[in-house]
Amino acid sequence: MSEGLAASAQEQFAAAFGHAPQGVVFVPGRVNLIGEHVDYNDGLVLPMPVREGTAIAWRSAPGGEIHVKAADFGSEDRFDLSLPEKPEATDWRAYVRGMCALAPVRPVSGLQLLITGNLPRGSGLSSSASLCVGVGKALAEAADDEADSVALAQAAQRTEHEWVGVACGIMDQMAVAAGEPGKALMLDCRDLSRQQVALPHDWAVGIVDSGVTRGLVDGEYNARRAQCESAAAKLGVASLRDADLAMVESGDLDPLERKRALHVVEEIARVGSAARAIAAGDLPAMCTVLREGHASLRDLFEVSVPAVDELVERIDALLGDAGAARMxxxxxxxxxxxxxxRDAIGGLPALLARPVRLAF
Incomplete structure (x- = not known):
């Protein structure tokens, strides 16, 4: 647990509610090393937890009301735990209410909750998954129970789908619910089988904020998923996980669908290549995977932006053979x-004149 953030959550809870909490849960965000936009195609992914995340202080309360305060937004919400209603706006309240409705374990009494976090919003580090899984863990602790990580992740994914309107895959939720600090999570998004992958001790994973805030509920994410599903249907497979390059190149796809499908098929293969590179301590091979992955996201899946491309190119030039970057x-x-x-990434902040946070 992030001790500083947990202590802050306890202090803010006491100030907000006038008494100490009974407990505090912490759930990290995640960074994905490789395997982008393939989780909703039943593919393989390689995310890992980061140091930053969401802390939720909680205390049981009489009755069945949930009273939650979002310290970082300066706002609050109250609702009936037995029948949460969708809020008019899809802000933080939608995530909290949705998770309270769908969580695998819930207390019988009401709760007071204080939420705080140190994940930059819009940074692509899964603040929403961290929030949802955190709410689920707090509910389970209050019920004196322990929720299964897979059940928590599935409830958090349903919350995104049904309460927020984002047709996401399950990578983010599984990464924050089942990942281990300092390790990547090799996850099969079809059957949720997984293994923890330790990185070489002399490697580091850095995170650089591009400065471009992104959002998912503008339709672009859902559009990409629809394009992939259309391509899979035309190829006669359940998902693009079951396609190969020959099928994509010869299939009756329109140009846009072909580009999306090519990215997915090649990206899934890159995850396997990355896992082998990590196991062998082969940094040049890992760098190739990262650079090819970014080019594919830029050119085939078309989800990058010029400012991000320019920063990736700059980092690659600065690191040379000592590392590589991608969105x-x-x-x-x-x-x-x-x-x-590790030493090369440690010197990046001075060269870039901007912060570089270490994932572990």
Whole structure:
């Protein structure tokens, strides 16, 4: 747990409600090393938890009301735990209410909740998944129970779908619910089988904020998913996980669908290449994977933006053979992930004249 953030949540809870909380949960955000836009295509992904995340202080309360305060927004919400209603706006309240409605474990009494976090909003580091899984964990603790990580992730994904309107895959939710600090999570998004992958001790994973805030509920994310599903249907497969390059190149797809499908098929293969590179400590191979992945997101999936492309190119030039960068997350801004020699990444902030946060 992020001790500083947990202590802050406890202090803010006491100030807001006039008494100490019974407990505090912490859920990290995530950065994805490779495997972008393939989770909703039943593909393989390689995310890892980051140091920053969401802390939720909680205390049981009489009755069945949830009283939640979002410290970072200076706002609050009250609703009946037995029958949460969708709020008019899809802001933080939609995530909290949706998770309270769908969580696998819930207390019988009401709750007071204080939410705070240190994940930059719009950075592509899964602040929404962190929030949802955090709410689920707080509910389980208040019920004196322990929710299964897969059940928590699935409830958080349903919250995104049904309460927020984002047709996301399950990578983010599984990464923050089941990931381990300092390790990447090799996740099969079809059957949710997974393994923890330790990175070489002399490697580091850096995160650079591009300065371009992105959002998902503008339709672009859902449009990409629809294009992939249309391509899969035309190819006669359940999902693009079951397609190969020969099928995509010869299939009756329109030009846009072909580009999307090519990215997915090649990106899934890149995840396997990345896992082998990590296991072998082969940094040049990992750098190739990252650079090819960014080019594919830029040219085939078309979810990057010029400011991000320029920053990725600059980081690649600065690192040379010592590391590589690519956009991470759904796209249209957000963060850049950098994998490379620990010493080289340690020197990046001075060269870039901007912060570089370490994932672990």
């Amino acid at each position: 991470t997350g759904a796209g249209f801004g957000g963060s850049i992930v950098v994998v490379g020699e």
